[in-house]
Amino acid sequence: MNTGATLIIGAGLLGTSIGLALSKKGHPVFIDDNSASAKALAVDYGAGQSFTGQIEPELVVVCVPPDQTAAVVASALSRFQSAVVTDVASVKSKVLAELSQLGVSKARFVGSHPMAGRERGGAISGRSDLFISRPWVLTPTDETDPRAVSKVTWLAQQLGAALVISNPENHDRAVALVSHVPQVVSSLLAARLIESADEDVALAGGGLRDTTRIAASDPELWLQILSQNSREIVPILKEFDRELDSLIMALEHLSSPGSLANISNVLRAGNLGVEKIPGKHGTKHTQYDRVVVIIEDKPGELGRLFVEVGSLGVNIEELQLEHSPSAQVGLVELYVMPQSVSTLAEGLLARGWRIAE
Amino acid sequence: MNTGATLIIGAGLLGTSIGLALSKKGHPVFIDDNSASAKALAVDYGAGQSFTGQIEPELVVVCVPPDQTAAVVASALSRFQSAVVTDVASVKSKVLAELSQLGVSKARFVGSHPMAGRERGGAISGRSDLFISRPWVLTPTDETDPRAVSKVTWLAQQLGAALVISNPENHDRAVALVSHVPQVVSSLLAARLIESADEDVALAGGGLRDTTRIAASDPELWLQILSQNSREIVPILKEFDRELDSLIMALEHLSSPGSLANISNVLRAGNLGVEKIPGKHGTKHTQYDRVVVIIEDKPGELGRLFVEVGSLGVNIEELQLEHSPSAQVGLVELYVMPQSVSTLAEGLLARGWRIAE
Structure with a gap:
């Protein structure tokens, strides 16, 4: 069949x-x-x-x-x-x-x-x-x-x-949470940049880039998705909205009783929320340790680096290449299992790589 | 001196x-x-x-x-x-x-x-x-x-x-926009995950991970930062709040005149906002082209890959290693200047790498 x-x-x-x-x-x-x-x-x-x-x-x-x-x-x-x-x-x-x-x-x-x-x-x-x-x-x-x-x-x-x-119901509830609401929030956040001065946006770092990446998605497709799943999306957005209103109130009246606790609670709740997201292989990304290597921003450097990482027998679980707006160097962040950190860091240092202390 | x-x-x-x-x-x-x-x-x-x-x-x-x-x-x-x-x-x-x-x-x-x-x-x-x-x-x-x-x-x-x-004034206005408001929004978004079912969060992809990454930041430090810059942060959050309210209204009354246009405008404004963010070397990240390589998730594979990328004389501008929740393969996304795409893709194919068509 x-x-x-x-x-x-x-x-x-x-x-x-x-x-x-x-x-x-x-x-x-x-x-x-x-x-x-x-x-x-x-x-x-x-x-x-x-x-x-x-x-x-x-x-x-x-x-x-x-x-x-x-x-x-x-x-x-x-x-x-x-x-x-x-x-x-x-x-x-x-x-x-x-x-x-x-x-x-x-x-x-x-x-x-x-x-x-x-x-x-x-x-x-x-x-x-x-x-x-x-x-x-x-x-x-x-x-x-x-x-x-x-x-x-x-x-x-x-x-x-x-x-x-x-x-169908569980699926739609889940994607409202993990996909549709993040899309709305990312779009609303990115929209704040339109009227801003270029020199303000020039200070953008990885945080802004990450939070707004999906705001680049296709508006026609997303209009349909948001419309079709509005029943599941709206309650989550309303909860977000209530907490946002309360946070704005707290920021406007910092000396009122409870204001600082309110702000602090939002930040702590964010910490707890992130911890619920599974990482690679179903684990939490927080369980990896990071080693940062500084490389010249030219062809072949990543190759040299990863050959030597490979020769150390260390598996890279996640990696990120950092932006270098002005200098011609790159920062390569290597995430590895905690038991591999010293092998990796000491091995690379011994081979002449620049590692962040 | x-x-x-x-x-x-x-x-x-x-x-x-x-x-x-x-x-x-x-x-x-x-x-x-x-x-x-x-x-x-x-x-x-x-x-x-x-x-x-x-x-x-x-x-x-x-x-x-x-x-x-x-x-x-x-x-x-x-x-x-x-x-x-x-x-x-x-x-x-x-x-x-x-x-x-x-x-x-x-x-x-x-x-x-x-x-x-x-x-x-x-x-x-x-x-x-x-x-x-x-x-x-x-x-x-x-x-x-x-x-x-x-x-x-x-x-x-x-x-x-x-x-x-x-x-001082311009600085505080700029960081409210590119750092403090994204922090608040990311924390409020991640906080939505706390009460959710594990199987819902299990569907999380790169979008959720990116939008909530900075929600893992230190709450004590951020409480002080948000408190000290509330004057600059509040107006941006209020604007966000107004647009969120209007979007919720539109999603609740999809058949009312203007609702779909309202949702579409938010999504399009998000597109425009992202385009304002400078990328590496002061350029836009949209100017890079992407080549995706499938590798075995084991030590040495990245090394082999990057040696061959280096031997092709191609500089990698950005890269990302994709999560592979179940399969033991990794997707390496290589971002390069458009003029280098064919050299890179054809060269890697010729050397036996699996490239996404």
């Missing part, structure tokens, strides 16, 4: 990436898109054959914008009477509600959400490795045929994703 | 780091702290000699917590009648106002703010390279003696920092 053809409807970033990955594995893939040029581009990229109605797919993956998803899913279920149909939209309950309104039987449908993306969209940004190690959430309901779940499980596994089984 | 002794008061992260950097350059440094153990630790680290009143310093650098800064500066100005005195607090107007209240002549004082830090504090985290390439803002006033400015300019240069001359 798993050798049947897959039809991908929608040749954007996700559709093209899924097509590339399945094609690479040798599975038959067909691709369709309302836009003839987007479809031709994805086919040229190797994401699959152009779909002209020539086959009966076993699996249909709907990769169109969120506001078109339910209609396209309904049409696919009706046109391909034996196919399993899934979608990749970021909000799951809304699609189901719309399908119910359309009076569609949902047995052969299971919603899914591959949690992968890039700040750039379109077929041109597609890549077969987009889903590797990323969560791929399946949201079956009581109505879902087990065959649909197993077919989409197969898809996620073929693409190297980490399968997560949830349900 | 620039060979006279420097006295550092306060053996925390910044004081210890300044002492380490000056000592390394061969300059005489003395260090003092109310805490005998902190002082002894910094001396052990090589940050300078223990200060016991044995010398008359030419430069005094006050590195105590923000709420003690003005008092310690006043005392240093009075005790060392020919010394230049500076501080390193994150808020500048407040220190000056407190000095005026104390009736101190401020000619020999110039406030400064080295914009460097770490999420961990204390002498134990000090490092001589902390200031390299970081902005070091000087905030002279009409009262400031040029000798004070030139002495602290010398200090910043010795430490490899990028000197920025501003004034």
